[in-house]
Amino acid sequence: MANVLIENLVKIYPGSGGPDVKVVHGINLEIRDREFMVLVGPSGCGKSTTLRMVAGLEEISGGAISIDGRVVNNVLPKDRDIAMVFQNYALYPHMTVYDNMAFGLKLRKYPDVEIDARVREASAMLGLDAYLDRKPKALSGGQRQRVAVGRAIVRKPKVFLFDEPLSNLDAKMRVSTRTEISKLHARLGATMIYVTHDQVEAMTMGDRICVMKDGHIMQVATPLELYNRPANLFVAGFIGSPPMNFFRGTLQTDGHALRFVETNNEEAPVAIVLDERLSALGRGHVGQPVVFGVRPEDVQDATTVAHPDPGRTIEVTVEISEPMGAETFLYLTTGANNFIARVGPTDRFESGQRVKVTLKLENAHLFNPATEQVL
Numbered sequence: 443m444a445n446v447l448i449e450n451l452v453k454i455y456p457g458s459g460g461p462d463v464k465v466v467h468g469i470n471l472e473i474r475d476r477e478f479m480v481l482v483g484p485s486g487c488g489k490s491t492t493l494r495m496v497a498g499l500e501e502i503s504g505g506a507i508s509i510d511g512r513v514v515n516n517v518l519p520k521d522r523d524i525a526m527v528f529q530n531y532a533l534y535p536h537m538t539v540y541d542n543m544a545f546g547l548k549l550r551k552y553p554d555v556e557i558d559a560r561v562r563e564a565s566a567m568l569g570l571d572a573y574l575d576r577k578p579k580a581l582s583g584g585q586r587q588r589v590a591v592g593r594a595i596v597r598k599p600k601v602f603l604f605d606e607p608l609s610n611l612d613a614k615m616r617v618s619t620r621t622e623i624s625k626l627h628a629r630l631g632a633t634m635i636y637v638t639h640d641q642v643e644a645m646t647m648g649d650r651i652c653v654m655k656d657g658h659i660m661q662v663a664t665p666l667e668l669y670n671r672p673a674n675l676f677v678a679g680f681i682g683s684p685p686m687n688f689f690r691g692t693l694q695t696d697g698h699a700l701r702f703v704e705t706n707n708e709e710a711p712v713a714i715v716l717d718e719r720l721s722a723l724g725r726g727h728v729g730q731p732v733v734f735g736v737r738p739e740d741v742q743d744a745t746t747v748a749h750p751d752p753g754r755t756i757e758v759t760v761e762i763s764e765p766m767g768a769e770t771f772l773y774l775t776t777g778a779n780n781f782i783a784r785v786g787p788t789d790r791f792e793s794g795q796r797v798k799v800t801l802k803l804e805n806a807h808l809f810n811p812a813t814e815q816v817l
């Protein structure tokens with residue numbers, strides 16, 4: 443059993459000459475027993491700082507961190523029963539793979555038999571048996587990363603912490619190591635906290651994802667909840683590639699429904715008749731500015747739709763067409779807003795061509811531009 447509870451956690455760095463800087467603003471997060479929790483967000487949002495406070499490598503300026511119900515604010519890193527894997531591996535260059543993995547246990551005075559059993563178990567799990575006598579410099583980046591993971595595994599910690607462990611690997615290696623870590627999580631049944639700035643890594647690995655921005659938590663949810671029900675504009679734009687399209691406009695009444703009308707486009711403002719769900723959500727915002735969000739896969743080439751709804755079909759201009767093989771990304775413009783459609787691989791388009799696209803509204807969203815929250 444190991445859950446990690448983060449309560450009102452604050453980090454303030456003393457300013458060098460200038461004022462102090464607050465980089466974590468009182469965050470609250472519970473990582474459940476055996477959960478794979480991903481902290482994701484843009485560079486500088488406070489992910490590493492948060493993880494290092496859990497590890498005990500960084501002093502806590504306010505709030506509390508508990509592991510299994512015990513507040514660890516003043517517990518030394520070595521006594522927290524956690525193991526951390528860093529981006530730069532931090533292996534000892536003069537030691538063999540075996541000794542790198544064994545070292546932490548030797549320091550803790552484990553019996554040699556126990557150390558050997560644990561190193562061999564981890565080595566087998568990670569496919570390192572053939573490399574146990576090598577020094578780190580004779581290993582590939584992926585192999586070094588596995589040694590770093592192995593060094594964490596032999597400790598049998600309550601909680602594993604990973605800080606961007608894959609970012610030094612090439613794209614292919616990143617994908618395969620990502621899968622290995624996910625399998626390892628399933629096999630060890632351990633609690634893991636994993637930091638990355640890569641939303642694809644977050645989506646594919648996390649049981650739940652905590653999206654951070656500027657030292658604040660923007661949303662904590664499962665990958666698909668984040669994708670389908672983003673709480674705010676930041677999460678909506680951060681999760682998903684290509685990102686969600688946003689249109690700025692206002693809401694007007696249209697019979698029983700509401701209509702979204704694009705602003706900043708005097709010539710031919712795009713107008714979309716909203717469905718029942720969106721109309722209900724927008725009811726209190728008639729006449730007010732809103733942001734309408736729709737994902738690229740919900741922008742369909744109208745000629746491929748059986749009976750395109752005229753209220754949801756708009757005529758726009760193709761700027762660029764990018765064939766990706768399995769699909770084509772169409773960069774479109776209404777004149778005032780640029781947006782992206784993800785269409786079939788066989789559809790052919792020319793730059794400058796006028797096309798009709800139909801919007802699917804089941805997963806579309808309305809946001810309040812002032813608060814940036816979803817309606």
Ligand SMILES: Nc1ncnc2c1ncn2[C@@H]1O[C@H](COP(=O)(O)OP(=O)(O)OP(=O)(O)O)[C@@H](O)[C@H]1O
Nearest residue numbers: 455463465483484485486487488489490491492639
């Ligand atoms: N020792 C320090 N003194 C002052 N400010 C610091 C210190 N360490 C980090 N910071 C600041 O704290 C903020 C959060 O840093 P942190 O390393 O946690 O970001 P991150 O989310 O891990 O980013 P990245 O994705 O680039 O690793 C940044 O603005 C950073 O400049």
Ligand SMILES: [Mg+2]
Nearest residue numbers: 489490491605
């Ligand atoms: Mg970092």
